[in-house]
Amino acid sequence: xxxxxxxxxxxxxxxxxxxxxxxxxxxxxxxxxxxxxxxxxxxxxxxxxxxxxxxxxxxxxxxxxxxxxxxxxxxxxxxxxxxxxxxxxxxxxxxxxxxxxxxxxxxxxxxxxxxxxxxxxxxxxxxxxxxxxxxxxxxxxxxxxxxxxxxxxxxxxxxxxxxxxxxxxxxxxxxxxxxxxxxxxxxxxxxxxxxxxxxxxxxxxxxxxxxxxxxxxxxxxxxxxxxxxxxxxxxxxxxxxxxxxxxxxxxxxxxxxxxxxxxxxxxxxxxxxxxxxxxxxxxxxxxxxxxxxxxxxxxxxxxxxxxxxxxxxxxxxxxxxxxxxxxxxxxxxxxxxxxxxxxxxxxxxxxxxxxxxxxxxxxxxxxxxxxxxxxxxxxxxxxxxxxxxxxxxxxx
Amino acid sequence: xxxxxxxxxxxxxxxxxxxxxxxxxxxxxxxxxxxxxxxxxxxxxxxxxxxxxxxxxxxxxxxxxxxxxxxxxxxxxxxxxxxxxxxxxxxxxxxxxxxxxxxxxxxxxxxxxxxxxxxxxxxxxxxxxxxxxxxxxxxxxxxxxxxxxxxxxxxxxxxxxxxxxxxxxxxxxxxxxxxxxxxxxxxxxxxxxxxxxxxxxxxxxx
Numbered sequence: 099x100x101x102x103x104x105x106x107x108x109x110x111x112x113x114x115x116x117x118x119x120x121x122x123x124x125x126x127x128x129x130x131x132x133x134x135x136x137x138x139x140x141x142x143x144x145x146x147x148x149x150x151x152x153x154x155x156x157x158x159x160x161x162x163x164x165x166x167x168x169x170x171x172x173x174x175x176x177x178x179x180x181x182x183x184x185x186x187x188x189x190x191x192x193x194x195x196x197x198x199x200x201x202x203x204x205x206x207x208x209x210x211x212x213x214x215x216x217x218x219x220x221x222x223x224x225x226x227x228x229x230x231x232x233x234x235x236x237x238x239x240x241x242x243x244x245x246x247x248x249x250x251x252x253x254x255x256x257x258x259x260x261x262x263x264x265x266x267x268x269x270x271x272x273x274x275x276x277x278x279x280x281x282x283x284x285x286x287x288x289x290x291x292x293x294x295x296x297x298x299x300x301x302x303x304x305x306x307x308x309x310x311x312x313x314x315x316x317x318x319x320x321x322x323x324x325x326x327x328x329x330x331x332x333x334x335x336x337x338x339x340x341x342x343x344x345x346x347x348x349x350x351x352x353x354x355x356x357x358x359x360x361x362x363x364x365x366x367x368x369x370x371x372x373x374x375x376x377x378x379x380x381x382x383x384x385x386x387x388x389x390x391x392x393x394x395x396x397x398x399x400x401x402x403x404x405x406x407x408x409x410x411x412x413x414x415x416x417x418x419x420x421x422x423x424x425x426x427x428x429x430x431x432x433x434x435x436x437x438x439x440x441x442x443x444x445x446x447x448x449x450x451x452x453x454x455x456x457x458x459x460x461x462x463x464x465x466x467x468x469x470x471x472x473x474x475x476x477x478x479x480x481x482x483x484x485x486x487x488x489x490x491x492x493x494x
Numbered sequence: 495x496x497x498x499x500x501x502x503x504x505x506x507x508x509x510x511x512x513x514x515x516x517x518x519x520x521x522x523x524x525x526x527x528x529x530x531x532x533x534x535x536x537x538x539x540x541x542x543x544x545x546x547x548x549x550x551x552x553x554x555x556x557x558x559x560x561x562x563x564x565x566x567x568x569x570x571x572x573x574x575x576x577x578x579x580x581x582x583x584x585x586x587x588x589x590x591x592x593x594x595x596x597x598x599x600x601x602x603x604x605x606x607x608x609x610x611x612x613x614x615x616x617x618x619x620x621x622x623x624x625x626x627x628x629x630x631x632x633x634x635x636x637x638x639x640x641x642x643x644x645x646x647x648x649x650x651x652x653x654x655x656x657x658x659x660x661x662x663x664x665x666x667x668x669x670x671x672x673x674x675x676x677x678x679x680x681x682x683x684x685x686x687x688x689x690x691x692x693x694x695x696x697x698x699x700x
Contacts, residue, residue: 424561426556445563446570446573449563449573450574452575454561455543455561455563456552456555456561457552457565458549458552458556458564459549459552459564460553475553478553478557479553479557481557482556482558483556485559486559486560489559
């Protein structure tokens, strides 16, 4: 193994200086009286959300920070993962005295619906059949995920979030939150994201889905009934996607054409010749331990369907008309998955809507995953934005 | 009423800030590292926004808690709605824009008032330097060599008055600055054009 990258990769070495804040692992289920109305027209009921919280909610419930996770992450943002034992995926950002300070804020991180860490999704039991949903789980959208999170906030008695923050698909949820519930979001930090999924992004997702569905162990989505798991297909999906999280510069810097544990080429297809092959295989193998193939299908679908302008008459600015939310949009120079141009489209729309918006582009060669990694300029700007928003919110 | 500020703050920024009403909405185009926006926020309780070309400048502003986006005065002002600000400020930036006339046109569309400050290329020291040395002048306000300078559209007080006329901008107030001195000119003429190191104009649509 070569040098590790980010938490997207699941290989970040734990920093011993970063202690995990105390986490509460919670679950809430909304019964038949509270179905979730989906964009597809179907109702989902019952709806379960698994979520973690950190820090304390203040008396007037004004210090809640919602962290929205990306495609392959989950609610374990700052605590060790119960399955893998690995540290939280944003531990460097979330904790006492850190940028999202658990001494000041009440931090909520829910697993998205469609996910596989306890929230309603294809691995959960379908009450109609008593078996796992599989492909009987309804297709969900980013707006559906957010609607479910709004139900969670109602359940917690939180009217307004101090901040909604997230990168990648988490950023899409943040945009959806600010658009659908403008009064409930005081400040919003969409990072490394897009207001619409591009053809290139859909293309990479389709490669992943086809890899999963081509695995004979997938069994048309009913693999749990067959006692199998399409791990080969899911691993290939992960390998393809993982390339999009990095940058060519980072690949060159870390791997170049270096050989893996050998001095000469093998002239074979078995063991990996190159370090990059070994690295990707490792990423694929470790991913299948903690992620479900059908969840991967559902969540990538939700991302592909995301087009915030389309549901607002084709004009993105209309999604934010009259908003009072303070925005800080963050992009990364070497992110070709959700490049600066996509993030700037959001900024242009926010400006046109007369919104209060800041936009920073962070210089880095770490690609899309940079939002998860050690980027001091990102830390400084986020800290400045959050401190200023907290002053305006009257949080001390 | 003049602002009570420490002497570290640039005199031209104080002059600009003095023109802005308390509690108003301000867009600072070319806001650098946010000195003016911070001054306006702290001393004038202004709801300020900024546009800055350099990413380092933007990041510094956001880290200071200011609302600033990375953008280009020549390209990115079109996004802002009509009349969305009380003041649009172009502080020491007009001479670095590719198309000052269009920038000014956008500013008067976005803001009910427009504030422009710039170094006066007709200040006597500059005239003298040109006359005596035969070289491009290098002064306190124009500190770069000709090959290094971002200032591609330098102008004089008189030139700027002409542009305001062409762009149907009326002058509400004019401030002239030289050294640590500043004074109001009700009708800036040849004498002001000679004495002013920098000029600050408060303008509105005719």
